Structures are given as C-alpha cells and as structure tokens.
Amino acid sequence: MGTVNLSNIPTRAPDDLDRDEAERITRQRAQRIAELHQLLVAEREYAVLIVLQGMDASGKDGAMRNVFGECSPFGLRAVPWKKPTEEEFDHDFLWRIHKQVPAKGEMVIFNRSHYEDVLVQRVHGWITEEQVSKRLASINAFEHLLAYDNQTLILKFYLHISKEQQREELMERLEEPDKFYKHNDGDWKEREHWDAYRAAYEDAISRSEIPWHIVGVDQRWYRDYIMTEIIVDALEKLNMQWPKLVTNFKDKK
Amino acid sequence: MGTVNLSNIPTRAPDDLDRDEAERITRQRAQRIAELHQLLVAEREYAVLIVLQGMDASGKDGAMRNVFGECSPFGLRAVPWKKPTEEEFDHDFLWRIHKQVPAKGEMVIFNRSHYEDVLVQRVHGWITEEQVSKRLASINAFEHLLAYDNQTLILKFYLHISKEQQREELMERLEEPDKFYKHNDGDWKEREHWDAYRAAYEDAISRSEIPWHIVGVDQRWYRDYIMTEIIVDALEKLNMQWPKLVTNFKDKK
Numbered sequence: 001m002g003t004v005n006l007s008n009i010p011t012r013a014p015d016d017l018d019r020d021e022a023e024r025i026t027r028q029r030a031q032r033i034a035e036l037h038q039l040l041v042a043e044r045e046y047a048v049l050i051v052l053q054g055m056d057a058s059g060k061d062g063a064m065r066n067v068f069g070e071c072s073p074f075g076l077r078a079v080p081w082k083k084p085t086e087e088e089f090d091h092d093f094l095w096r097i098h099k100q101v102p103a104k105g106e107m108v109i110f111n112r113s114h115y116e117d118v119l120v121q122r123v124h125g126w127i128t129e130e131q132v133s134k135r136l137a138s139i140n141a142f143e144h145l146l147a148y149d150n151q152t153l154i155l156k157f158y159l160h161i162s163k164e165q166q167r168e169e170l171m172e173r174l175e176e177p178d179k180f181y182k183h184n185d186g187d188w189k190e191r192e193h194w195d196a197y198r199a200a201y202e203d204a205i206s207r208s209e210i211p212w213h214i215v216g217v218d219q220r221w222y223r224d225y226i227m228t229e230i231i232v233d234a235l236e237k238l239n240m241q242w243p244k245l246v247t248n249f250k251d252k253k
Numbered sequence: 254m255g256t257v258n259l260s261n262i263p264t265r266a267p268d269d270l271d272r273d274e275a276e277r278i279t280r281q282r283a284q285r286i287a288e289l290h291q292l293l294v295a296e297r298e299y300a301v302l303i304v305l306q307g308m309d310a311s312g313k314d315g316a317m318r319n320v321f322g323e324c325s326p327f328g329l330r331a332v333p334w335k336k337p338t339e340e341e342f343d344h345d346f347l348w349r350i351h352k353q354v355p356a357k358g359e360m361v362i363f364n365r366s367h368y369e370d371v372l373v374q375r376v377h378g379w380i381t382e383e384q385v386s387k388r389l390a391s392i393n394a395f396e397h398l399l400a401y402d403n404q405t406l407i408l409k410f411y412l413h414i415s416k417e418q419q420r421e422e423l424m425e426r427l428e429e430p431d432k433f434y435k436h437n438d439g440d441w442k443e444r445e446h447w448d449a450y451r452a453a454y455e456d457a458i459s460r461s462e463i464p465w466h467i468v469g470v471d472q473r474w475y476r477d478y479i480m481t482e483i484i485v486d487a488l489e490k491l492n493m494q495w496p497k498l499v500t501n502f503k504d505k506k
Binding site (some may be wrong): 044087089091092093095098099101103104105131134135137138141142144145148149152176204235237 | 340356384388398405
C-alpha cells in the first residue's frame with residue numbers, strides 16, 4: 001500500500017474532536033455493526049475477517065469489547081493467536097491460520113494474526129530476510145484467495161500507540177488490581193525492541209496488498225470512534241440484503 | 254511445466270520391459286519406500302505430500318495399495334477427497350485441503366486433491382475461466398508455501414489411462430462381484446466429458462509450477478514400477494539421516 005512511515009501518523013485524536021460527542025456516535029455505530037452482523041449471518045454471502053495488530057498494550061482486547069460488544073455471539077468468533085504449539089510448528093505458518101478463517105455468514109476477529117510470523121520472528125532473527133519476503137508474498141496470495149474465492153471482506157487494523165503511552169499502560173498493569181492479570185514481565189523485555197518492531201510493522205504494512213487501517217490509540221475512545229466508523233462503512237458497502245422468502249406454504253386459513 | 258499434450262504420451266509400458274522382472278523390482282522398491290518412510294518419521298525434518306489424480310478407474314486405489322502397502326501406518330495418512338460438505342463450500346477451495354497437509358515427519362497421500370477444483374468444476378462450467386486462472390495461481394502459491402515454509406516434498410502423479418482401457422475397467426465393475434462396490438452410474442456419465450477432462454488436465458498440468466509425473470497406467474504393473482521408481486529417487490535425494498543420540502545418561506554400571 002505504498003511506504004508507510006508510522007512516525008508521521010498521529011497516535012492521538014485531533015484537537016477539535018469532542019470526546020463526549022465522539023463517544024455518543026461510537027455507541028450508535030456499535031449498534032449499527034450489530035445490525036449489519038445480523039444481516040451478514042442471515043444472507044450468508046460474505047465472510048468478514050477483522051485483523052487486530054499492534055504493540056503490547058495497544059488496546060486490542062478493549063477494541064474487541066467496545067466495537068463488537070453489541071453483536072450476537074452466533075456468527076461471531078474471536079481468535080487469540082499465541083505462540084504456536086508443537087503440532088503447529090510442524091506445519092507452514094499459515095496452516096493454523098487457514099483453519100480459523102471465517103465461513104460465509106461469519107465474522108471472525110483475529111487478536112494478533114499471521115502477521116506475527118513476519119514480526120516477532122523477524123525482530124528476534126529466527127527467520128532470514130529471504131524467508132520474510134517469501135512469507136509476505138504468501139500472505140498476499142492467501143488474503144487474495146480468501147477475498148476472491150470466498151467473498152471475504154478483510155479489515156486489518158494497526159493499533160498505533162506511542163512509546164510513552166505504552167509505558168503508562170504497562171505501568172497500570174503493575175498498579176491496578178483489575179489489570180494484574182494482564183501483566184507479563186516479557187512485555188517489558190519486548191519493549192526494548194521497540195524500534196525493530198516499528199520497522200518490521202512499517203515494512204509489513206507497506207508490502208501488504210490489502211491495505212491496513214492505522215488507528216491512533218493513545219486515547220481509547222478515539223480508537224473506538226475510528227474503528228467503528230471504518231467497519232460500519234465497509235459493511236454498508238457490501239450492500240447486504242435480507243434473503244427473500246422461499247416457501248411452498250399454501251395454507252392461509 | 255511447459256505445454257503438455259497427453260495424446261503424445263504412451264499409456265502403456267515399452268515393449269522391451271519384461272513384466273516379471275519389473276514386478277520383482279517393484280517389490281524391492283516398495284520395501285525401500287517403507288524404509289525411507291521410517292527415516293522420514295524418525296528425522297522429522299521433511300513432510301511428504303503425494304497427489305494422485307486421474308480419470309475414473311485410472312487405478313488410484315491400487316496404486317496406494319501397491320506402492321505404499323509396505324509402510325507403517327504411523328506417519329502415513331491417505332486422504333480421499335469427495336464432494337465438499339456444506340461447511341467446506343462456505344470456505345475457499347483450499348481451506349479443507351490445507352487442514353490435511355502433512356506435518357514434518359509425515360507422508361500424506363491425496364486420492365484426488367485441490368486440482369479437482371479446476372477440473373470437475375471447470376468441465377461442468379460451475380466456475381468461470383477467470384476463476385480457473387485465479388485458482389491455478391493460488392494452487393501454485395499454496396504448493397510453494399508448503400515447500401519453502403515446511404520442507405514439503407510434493408510428488409504429483411497423473412495416472413494416464415486410455416479411453417479404451419477405462420471402458421474395460423468400468424465394465425469389470427459391472428461384472429466382477431468383488432468390484433461391484435466400486436461401480437457408480439455417474440462414472441459413465443462423466444466419461445461422456447472425456448475430451449473436456451483431458452483438456453482441463455492438460456491445462457492444469459501445463460500451468461503447474463511444481464512439475465507432474467505422468468504415468469501410463471493401462472497395465473497396472475507398469476504403473477507401480479514407474480511410481481515406485483520416482484518415489485524412491487525423490488526420497489533418496491532428501492538425504493535423510495537417523496537422528497544422533499541425545500542423552501544425559503551416565504550410569505554404565
């Protein structure tokens with residue numbers, strides 16, 4: 001999608017956006033997403049894949065809660081991607097991903113995704129640059145397949161957090177009892193590779209054929225405001241229709 | 254792999270090949286395949302995918318029995334591909350295929366495969382020519398992924414039967430009690446599309462990046478002779494080794 005320089009993209013809301021007004025609109029849109037999701041399930045013509053990527057503490061969990069929280073659980077599935085199992089490591093990196101893609105009539109949210117395989121593995125030098133290039137090409141071919149052969153709408157979000165804001169978020173996990181469960185010493189270790197992760201993200205986003213949405217997330221209310229806007233717009237564009245009645249029922253007494 | 258014209262490729266053994274001698278060699282090679290398969294399982298560095306395609310009654314089942322019959326069932330899996338289920342139809346054509354590809358240390362035999370989706374669907378006009386081209390590109394990208402990202406050796410066989418021989422084989426299914434279970438009226442129906450299938454096969458084989466092996470199968474003993482030769486050669490080339498002993502065991506009393 002052309003070369004992306006994340007440093008040039010703000011992580012915060014524009015000054016003239018009113019927070020209360022934005023939150024009001026976000027609630028409406030979340031409701032609209034739930035309605036469109038019902039239509040998706042009923043029509044069963046399209047599949048929807050939402051990809052959430054971002055640095056640690058960039059607010060992926062909160063985004064799921066606030067953006068999709070109004071949707072029915074039927075036809076909705078959240079898939080959190082962790083370190084591969086031994087069985088998964090014995091396959092190509094897209095094997096476990098492909099199994100979990102949405103069927104027609106389904107919306108699936110990937111919390112992290114196949115992009116981790118060109119991020120964490122690259123930052124730590126576990127794969128060669130040649131392997132990275134092959135994987136980025138495979139990702140494009142894979143996403144293309146989902147799109148043309150199963151009518152899959154793919155919406156990819158990079159949750160764009162500043163380094164300072166990440167520090168604040170990680171600190172809260174050490175200080176607030178209802179966030180202790182999210183704390184992981186390893187996140188502070190990964191933070192030391194901030195610049196390498198940023199470079200890997202910029203490259204992955206730049207070389208991606210299906211474009212990414214880069215969303216400033218330093219204020220969580222702004223993240224939800226933008227994400228709901230993008231998702232409502234994209235779902236509206238599908239122009240989904242309630243299926244026509246099919247019946248042989250004749251008894252009208 | 255360059256344009257293939259099946260009419261120019263014989264379906265029978267060369268006249269100077271002695272059948273008894275060929276069968277003796279085939280038995281030795283089938284034994285060697287079993288040994289190499291043990292090494293594959295033990296070393297767990299490579300995956301092996303065998304694809305069997307061919308017209309109805311071209312001898313796919315028999316090939317499995319005679320070529321892989323000496324192998325241990327552990328680390329070996331035969332996957333017969335039938336008409337997709339409703340759940341499978343709600344996904345892209347490679348979704349169900351990807352789930353079944355071999356892990357490292359495993360040999361998987363596809364009886365029919367992802368190629369059916371550019372054969373039967375094309376012959377019957379269920380997909381457009383544009384869709385066929387996209388699918389052939391996706392197949393190449395998919396096989397490439399298996400090869401580079403999971404060290405998968407892919408051996409694809411087109412079992413090349415003559416139209417006359419197919420008639421004989423199908424007739425046997427109507428006449429011999431131990432073949433009744435294979436009979437299907439639909440096979441005679443598909444036979445009417447012989448030329449269209451041949452053209453679709455030639456095109457799929459020609460546009461495939463990983464080359465196909467075209468094996469004359471009018472004499473089943475010749476099919477086994479050639480297939481075992483190709484498979485032994487390919488497995489030998491992997492140069493697999495028994496893993497070294499890894500131990501902290503010190504007690505030698």
